[in-house]
Amino acid sequence: MESPGYDLAAHARSFGAAAGEYARARPGYPDDAVDFLVAGARRVLDLGAGTGKFTASLVARGLDVVAVEPSPQMLAELRSTLDVEAHEGSAEATGLPDACVDAVVVAQAWHWVDPARAVPEVARVLRPGGTLGLVWNVRDESVPWVGRVWAIAQQGSEHEMRSSAANVGAPFTGGETFTTRFEHVTDRAGILDLVASRSYVIVLADHERADLLAEVGRVLDEEFAPGEEVRVPYLTHCTRFRRG
Numbered sequence: 303m304e305s306p307g308y309d310l311a312a313h314a315r316s317f318g319a320a321a322g323e324y325a326r327a328r329p330g331y332p333d334d335a336v337d338f339l340v341a342g343a344r345r346v347l348d349l350g351a352g353t354g355k356f357t358a359s360l361v362a363r364g365l366d367v368v369a370v371e372p373s374p375q376m377l378a379e380l381r382s383t384l385d386v387e388a389h390e391g392s393a394e395a396t397g398l399p400d401a402c403v404d405a406v407v408v409a410q411a412w413h414w415v416d417p418a419r420a421v422p423e424v425a426r427v428l429r430p431g432g433t434l435g436l437v438w439n440v441r442d443e444s445v446p447w448v449g450r451v452w453a454i455a456q457q458g459s460e461h462e463m464r465s466s467a468a469n470v471g472a473p474f475t476g477g478e479t480f481t482t483r484f485e486h487v488t489d490r491a492g493i494l495d496l497v498a499s500r501s502y503v504i505v506l507a508d509h510e511r512a513d514l515l516a517e518v519g520r521v522l523d524e525e526f527a528p529g530e531e532v533r534v535p536y537l538t539h540c541t542r543f544r545r546g
């Protein structure tokens with residue numbers, strides 16, 4: 303559950319302050335998840351595109367892509383690496399024309415939106431029969447070192463995030479799910495960036511964030527030798543809806 307005083311809007315707006323850490327540290331998405339989310343589509347909207355982690359997979363497939371993202375700093379990171387149509391906007395107000403895309407994908411961001419406004423907005427920009435795909439990469443915290451590290455920065459669990467997929471209603475039907483696994487290969491600095499790109503950590507006071515990252519650093523020093531490769535196990539959970 304959200305903790306007392308948890309400010310969802312502040313967390314949703316927080317990402318721009320750590321756009322660099324986000325772009326460096328967060329993994330992309332496995333091919334079989336992308337296949338499931340955009341099957342048969344030609345023009346795709348990546349909504350809440352952030353620094354372009356999912357957008358890059360769409361571009362690599364030669365799809366006709368439009369990215370929409372509310373944070374100007376995240377959008378600047380995306381534009382610095384991808385030559386793609388990209389606009390400032392949100393899930394509640396994309397700024398796109400009616401029935402202009404075959405698929406909308408919201409990667410790691412649906413839990414930040416207001417579904418009462420986002421569901422009709424996504425339905426408006428999708429052609430009839432088009433799909434809405436939601437996806438979350440979730441660390442496998444049953445692996446002991448992963449559990450230790452993320453216990454330190456554990457607020458707003460991914461379980462709650464995924465359960466937000468349940469708030470997609472009419473005119474959408476379906477809700478087919480697909481789960482796959484992958485490993486993100488990184489190092490000690492990459493794990494610290496990964497933790498620093500979490501909204502819970504971004505919104506902390508500077509001294510609290512420094513203390514938290516130092517604590518994570520101590521755990522990593524116990525778990526890994528200096529310079530050792532670190533493999534982060536992830537489960538990728540996808541849900542796909544069809545617009546009636």
Ligand SMILES: C[S@@+](CC[C@H](N)C(=O)[O-])C[C@H]1O[C@@H](n2cnc3c(N)ncnc32)[C@H](O)[C@@H]1O
Nearest residue numbers: 314350351352355373392393409410411414415
């Ligand atoms: C965890 S990041 C995911 C970014 C990217 N999709 C990815 O997979 O790396 C969450 C993103 O959702 C964006 N966001 C927050 N509120 C939003 C809203 N109401 N509509 C669309 N995007 C939103 C944030 O600015 C941030 O870029």
